Amino acid sequence: MEDLTKNLEISNLKIGAVNIDAAEMCSFKLNALIRDLVKRGFKEFNLHNVSGQRYIGAGLSGNIVFKVHGIPGNDLGIFMNGPNMYVYGNVQDGCGNTMNDGLIVVYGNAGDVVGYSMRGGKIFIRGDVGYRAGIHMKGYRTAPALVIGGRAGDFLGEYMAGGVILLLGLDENAQREVKFAGTGMHGGVIYVRGEITHFGKGAKREKINENDLQLIHKLAKQFCALFNFDFDKVMEQEFIKIVPVSHRPYGKLYT
């Protein structure tokens, strides 16, 4: 078999970071290389010139760190189970798909369905997210969290079953308010800084309580630390929450 590692810059053979130039590398090859290196004990990866390669970090467990430069492809961090991933650019669709545990930090914007079916871990997006962020998020033993700095596309938290979405809406020039938020949701909670007026079926707006505020504080603090925002200023505005009307919205559909 071809030695995929032969041209790599490995700064310290035992514990150091591995630099991978992903230019001209297809998704399969890049992921095979990463898995091979993880098996050999490497824990830190700097990925350069990433350009649309899919499934980066797929299914990996343990204390691994990825620093991604460029535009990673769809399903970044899919089924990921522990690693921390930092992306210094935008991400495409399906970031954090069915992620189990770990952290994804995006310094740009995210495409559609970020946090799709997420079951654990945290995702922080500095900028905007596309449509259906947090669709089908769930919480079983741990509650996943998705924090969005900018604005969200329509159907935020669609069919949400668990977990937490925090929409900060820090971009004051945002032209458009999220519509159909929480359509079909039957669990979990969406916190929104400011107001939104257009909900989907199955969702309702509620005032926040002390417990909510504690959770918002915790997530917002982490967000501000990651992206250098002024925490006090972020917290100046009021928050609302969107919760499901019922835990079994379709329970009587086929009776």
Next chain:
Amino acid sequence: MRLLSQVNNPYGDDKNIDGCALFGMINVEGTRFPFKDPIRAISNMRERGNGLGGGFAIYGIYPDHRELYAFHVMYLNRQAKRRVEKSLKEKFRVVLSEELPTKEAKVWNPPLIWRYFIEPNRSKVNEEKIAEDDYVVKNVMHINVSENGRALIFSSGKNMGVFKGVGYPEDIAEYFCLEEYEGYMWVCHSRYPTNTPGWWGGAHPFSLLDWAVAHNGELSSYGTNRRFLETYGYKCTMQTDTEVFTYAFDLLVRRHKIPLELVSKILTPPFWDEIDCMPQKQKQLLTALRQTYSGLLMNGPFSVIVAQQGQMIGLTDRIKLRPLTAGVKGDFLYLSSEEAAIRVVQPTLDKVWNLTGGEMVVGTVKAHAFVRLQLVTTLLGN
């Protein structure tokens, strides 16, 4: 060659469902550029296709014959070629005919492909008292329908050409020697047919006159749209959603002369509850549009790139079930299924954004205008 035939749809459900890659770039100064960037970009999204369809529409490629219609025709066999050429000679003046230059490449079972530079037979056009373009449409449709898969005119515009077939786009490009062409606009498609085999005629872009359409997704409103268009004389013969887009744009823009701002409000209109909240005048306009053209409302997941001479248009469905990203750099507008494909040919962009549901993005040569139609809805009230 068997795949030229449309009887390859074993389910008889009249349409294909696609999950594909789209890429388009236009230079608004009208400066022509070679194939390098478009091919690099579309092949960066290889996973979105499966090698069962790739194609290109290139605008500005035949400057020496700019006044003539350029027909690209696929033939199943020599008999079909003889029949079509006979009928072309009756209806048109054929100025130049030649086999399209091709070379060895990884494509599957190519048909015979010929190119004709033609002009309509003047006296016949006058006799029928119809516009020249309509005369061309009528005859293209007639030939395509009567040949029933044995021959297909898949490109019929002026100073533009479609090159497509069964293979990955980069292989199709090699097959058609696209390194020999230059254009100011390239629309590229990589296909992933999911319920019919790929066939040469079914690859995108689909084209009629100057229109070329590359499409990702599915129109659940296909039946309604098709019936509406058939009442205006269009014949849907391709079993793809793509031709419905083409005819819809041809009807609204070329024949009904409706400005693009309003075309987007017909194809992907605001929801009724949004219209209810609009100022009176705007409400009246949008209500009238929805009522008049209710049969052209496009539902279902899609993103589409539509091109005509001098213009590239991007559009997504109303609830954004397929991706489309726009990027601007200097005189170039890029549209792509994935941002990474734009960045791979242009790492630094002046502006980049993901289209919102129902948003139309238009790049027009000379006008230097990139219009985000979502933002000009307020103008509709004036």
